[in-house]
Amino acid sequence: MEKITIIGGGSWGSAIANSLAEKGEDACLYIMEKQQYDLVVKTKTNPQYLKDFTFSNHLKFSNDFNKSVGEATVLIIAVPTNAVRSVLEQIKELNVSPRTLVNLAKGLEQNTHLRISEIANEILPEFPFVALNGPSHAEEVAKNLPTTLVACSENHSEAVKIEKLFSTETLRIYYQDDLVGVEMGAALKNIIALAAGLTDGLQFGDNTKAALMTRGIHEITKLGIQMGAKPQTFLGLTGIGDLIVTCTSLHSRNRNFGYLIGQGKSVEEAMKIVDMVVEGYKTTKSAYELSQEVGVEMPITEKLYDVLYKGEDPKIAVMELMTRRSKHENEGINDIS
Structure with missing residues (x-):
């Protein structure tokens, strides 16, 4: 079984982490802000980002970046586009062996105009990269409403791996290669x-x-x-x-x-x-x-x-x-x- 760390405790990171945990995957949600982390651990809710929502009892939580990243075989980046570079640089500083990077952010970097995969290739070129995008609101994924996404990678086996990892009865994943x-x-x-x-x-x-x-x-x-x-x-x-x-x-x-x-x-x-x-x-x-x-x-x-x-x-x-x-x-x- 893959060990999955989701970096980012916003609405999308929370919804995806919960979906994986409910499926039975070994998932851990890393939350940077200590105050938010304490609230989530205590109440199993994330009211700032998701209303009327309770986390699965199977989902783990962490406020320790080094440990969360070090133990993972799949890293899901669920932070805003303008924070992606700093997160990837933090991962690089840990000098961990390559593991799959899955990006959920949707944007172009300011000033450089780079896509997220280009930033990842610049900082962590050895890490297989998959973009997971599609018509999806976190609020609906959190309620297990039928949703479709695309797992896209230039590495076909990685795209298929993520397609299988994320697929549930209410989350259908297609794979693609046009990054x-x-x-x-x-x-x-x-x-x-x-x-x-x-x-x-x-x-x-x-x-x-x-x-x-x-x-x-x-x-x-x-x-x-x-x-x-x-x-x-x-x-x-x-x-x-x-x-x-x-x-x-x-x-x-x-x-x-x-x-x-x-x-x-x-x-x-x-x-x-x-x-x-x-x-x-x-x-x-x-x-x-x-x-x-x-x-x-x-x-x-x-x-x-x-x-x-x-x-x-x-x-x-x-x-x-x-x-x-x-x-x-x-x-x-x-x-x-």
Whole structure:
């Protein structure tokens, strides 16, 4: 049996750890903050991140990073994108033998614009890497509602191993090998979800959201292909699937953050109200900068960047999107493929 350590006691790390423990796997949830750790151990709840939820009695907990990592054969990274590098560097400092890394974060690193697998390859190149992504909210996985995910790795045997390890009666895992496509889709959909929430805040309606999501997957695909992804990946779970759930669900932090911006809240006010990490905010900046570097036109991302980072009025941004030059619907995709 694998010994699994989940690093990160947020909503997603908690839900995944609990799912593994309920299945009977040897799982340990590492929680960095001592106060949170003490509360979880005492009450078997994690109210800051998951409401009306109780951890399985089979799940172990730890506040000792060195021990948690040292004993594991599979390490699940369940921290925000901006914390991934520091966690991987801590693992490297322990000088442990290679073990499977499974990443749950969805984003691009600030400044470098690197995908998580690229960061891992830079710091821990000997560790097999698997991205586990797909249309999933922790709140629903915690309730054992039917969910599908994709285990993606350039190492086929590792992807299959994680597929088998995580699969349950309510959690179906597919395996994939297009790491660029899976990671790009998972990261960029947060931008479109944020924009979808913004249109809800502006009370623009279903027509607007349908257009936004459709054109959103178009520009996600354009940048993804430019970076080396396979076009068909964006038609799957980590593309259109993840986009649908994140743009439409009330569980979505990105959608909720965008909604507050659409209602006139400042970035600071919206962050305070959501009170959890909103990956789409930083990913908007990273994706905008990356698109400029590689010469891919991403109008939704660009206008959202103007709203979030330059203070442009959301209504003006939408008007500018609606009055752009006429073009063929598939422009950009055909050019690349």
